[in-house]
Amino acid sequence: MSKKMHIKLNVNGKDEEFLAEPRELLIHTLRERLNITGPHIGCETSHCGACTVSINGKSVKSCTMFAAQANGAQITTIEGIGGTDNLHPLQEAFKEHHGLQCGFCTSGMITRATKLLEEIPNPTEEEIRFGMAGNICRCTGYQNIVKSIQAAAAEMNAAKEAAE
């Protein structure tokens, strides 16, 4: 057996340290080792985006990265974006605008969308569709996902203006 590695991650603000084989994929670290089950395993082939997390500020499909590669990184999952008592505007908007049906893709969708809205705070429909192209939904037909992201962008921009 290959030698286990000492890996340190910061996940949703919490430091984690563990020993793992180099072949351990980050999605398995999150779900099985750390019990962070928001990121989902969908296709396991880097197509569907259900496993999307933010790593050092970039959206990454965590099924296509070894935990060893992320050693030392800051990781944010849906759990770090908002929870039942403090929904993020994107979570609120997905709920309000029916941006999900079965919900399987939603954690990846919202995690990716937080980064998209950092890059483009007021995206057009075309920019949303292009920027969300790495996340697949088999229920909604995407129409309401686009609407949800637009609504969240408007809400976040209004809140930002009010704060200034």
Add this chain to the structure above:
Amino acid sequence: MIPAEFEYYRPKDMAGVLSLLEEHGDDARVMAGGHSLIPMMKLRMADVPHLIDLQDVGGLSNIEINSDSIHIGALVTQSDIVEHAGLADVAPILREAALQIADPQVRYMGTIGGNVANGDPGNDMPGLMQCLDAVFTVAGADGERQIPARDFYEAAYMTAREDDEVLTSVTIAHPQGGYAYEKQKRKIGDYATAAAAVQITKEGGTCVSASIAMTNLSDTPVYSEAAGAALVGTSLNDAALSAAIAAMWGDIDPTEDNRGPIAFKNHVAGVILRRALERAWSRA
């Protein structure tokens, strides 16, 4: 899908990478973003007992724009190419092509070095680099050497890079004239059914030079000198476009697969090249 066991290394410099390659030979592979290699390892189609992660190696992540050339480090990501402030001014075709690769998540991880060095005929950057007459720098135990992109690709996954060498950078001259990277794909994240890279210059309505390369229509990218030559001296009228497309057909060698039969691929290659030429000409 869990890969076979391997040892993982993250050396801090190229000397460390090269000594690991020397020690482990064929059993070692270097990895940048890993978005070509890791899926193959998960499918156990790639067996990599010793995996060398390049992410901590310094000096490979810069985009330098000099007065007559552009130097791009191997670890520059597709996303870096899209976002870079000055690059799209001097070589807009790079951004146009990078935006057509995979999806946002993959573009944050996928690198230019991995894309050109892997030798996958489906990758977009190799054809583009042949169009731009790029030169690749590879580092090995005996130092660095330069290999033109047009001489680099031998067959699918077979390149002029030796197993104990690492591709460290790509250098191109500032592209001149109009440009287009046109790609037909079945869906986001798919490889091209056909793609064309075009740079073209004109003087007073007449084509002075044209460089054309095609993607995923052979077991290597295809630089079609004949297609470019068919356009020089013309006004890119319909006859000239048809002659260039016919010349391109003579150079490609598509195979039947799940993207369609050979006749369909030839047809799509013709349509895509025509669109690329028309768009490049309108920008020249």
